[in-house]
Amino acid sequence: MEIDFTREIALKGILHAHSTNSDGILTPEQVLSFYKRTGYGFVSITDHNKLTRVSTDDLVVIPGVEINLGRTALGYDYHVVIIGLEEMPSENVRRSVQELIDWAKSQDLFVFIAHPYWSMLSMEDLLRLERYDAIEVFNTGCEVEISRGYSGVYWDYLLHAGRSVFGVAVDDTHHYSFDALGGWVVASVSEPSALEVLKSLKGGNFYSSSGPEIKRYKVERTLVEVESTKFTTIRIFSGKMRGIYFNTDFLKVVREKKFGFVKEFVESGEEGVYSAHARLEGGITLDLSLGENFAKFKIDGNLPLEKYVRIEVIDEKGRAAWLNPVRI
Structure with a gap:
């Protein structure tokens, strides 16, 4: 297998960020401006349990949400991020983590499990779920706040168990200072559009980074x-x-x-x-x-x-x- 990121547009983007619609300090419009002026090509604002709608002609905007639900082995919530949705899933769908993932996949969306280490997930917590596209391999906010941003060992465990799972790096920023610009994805796209970015994400035609290109x-x-x-x-x-x-x-x-x-x-x-x-x-x-x-x-x-x-x-x-x- 070979992937050449020089053949198409290498579009840098953020898949996990919060605005004043949940617990971030910037308005949705300010979030877009923040990432535009720092060189990003696409943004998904993923407020907690709320779909934030915002648009601009300056970069690609993809609707997203972070939903807290379920119970892990230690009694904490799962945090599930869904990218590309046009409406919130119903309360019935949100009764269980697997039902939510199944709903997202039936809508052809990109879905990943947020910050496994921060959430103190067990390997069994991840193995009991199916069909999610990715996990966060690196989360800037979790790293700079409590030193639990890197989740590579979870990724390897899943791969060793036979799961086909991608890894994404994110900011999960709320303050837009120390917790920002530390993790992103670069998607290979033929044109800068939401459809192309989603196609790249779902096909694994991207890499994640905190620095190297x-x-x-x-x-x-x-x-x-x-x-x-x-x-x-x-x-x-x-x-x-x-x-x-x-x-x-x-x-x-x-x-x-x-x-x-x-x-x-x-x-x-x-x-x-x-x-x-x-x-x-x-x-x-x-x-x-x-x-x-x-x-x-x-x-x-x-x-x-x-x-x-x-x-x-x-x-x-x-x-x-x-x-x-x-x-x-």
């Missing part, structure tokens, strides 16, 4: 390639006890050839671009190119991967991009 990635059973802005770390997650970790500091180890698993290592630097090629034990090769603001990573061969692959790209500031999983 992804240009292209390709995943096969024996190959992983990533092209992005400059990074320091690539984390490749897979099924069972499998995966790959790469950090640019690894090059120092390889250069010194202190370990027997390095069979060959060649590096060069021309016109501001650093390149390296390594042949490792077990028939694995690694190729890397690093420029001022771009990076290319390729690893192929007999890779320790099983069932699925998902990738995180991390830059020197510790900010991450999360790529949607590929089944292998």
Whole structure:
């Protein structure tokens, strides 16, 4: 599978934000202005249990809502975000989390489970539900307020259990200061429209980020390639006890050839671009190119991967991009 975000419009957007219609400090119109002037191409305002209607010609606006309902194993609410709806679901539909998800899918909407870690969901809480499109892998507000914004372990558990679930990064902002501009999605679209964004979301043709920009990635059973802005770390997650970790500091180890698993290592630097090629034990090769603001990573061969692959790209500031999983 290969996704090239340079072939179409890469539209940056926010999928979880609140206005004065629930517990945010900005009016819906101010929310749109806030994200427009900071470079976003689409916005979904997801007020609590209330559908906020607002429009502008300046960017794509997609109606959304965050609905609190149900009870988890620890007695808390689930928070379910629905994107693309034109009317609120009835009270009958909102009797259970699964009924709500089923209703959303029957309407061809995009639905995800908000902040699993913040909500203290158990893995069984997530497994008992079906048909949701995604979970929040990163939530800015939850991270800066109580350090529970990252939910990658939930994502891997679901993928390992055979679920096909995407990951979204969001702000979930209320204050539009410290809790904003920390998590977004970039959708590949043919034109900036609500229909195109929803199509991209439902098809997984997007990535999530808190910093790095992804240009292209390709995943096969024996190959992983990533092209992005400059990074320091690539984390490749897979099924069972499998995966790959790469950090640019690894090059120092390889250069010194202190370990027997390095069979060959060649590096060069021309016109501001650093390149390296390594042949490792077990028939694995690694190729890397690093420029001022771009990076290319390729690893192929007999890779320790099983069932699925998902990738995180991390830059020197510790900010991450999360790529949607590929089944292998």
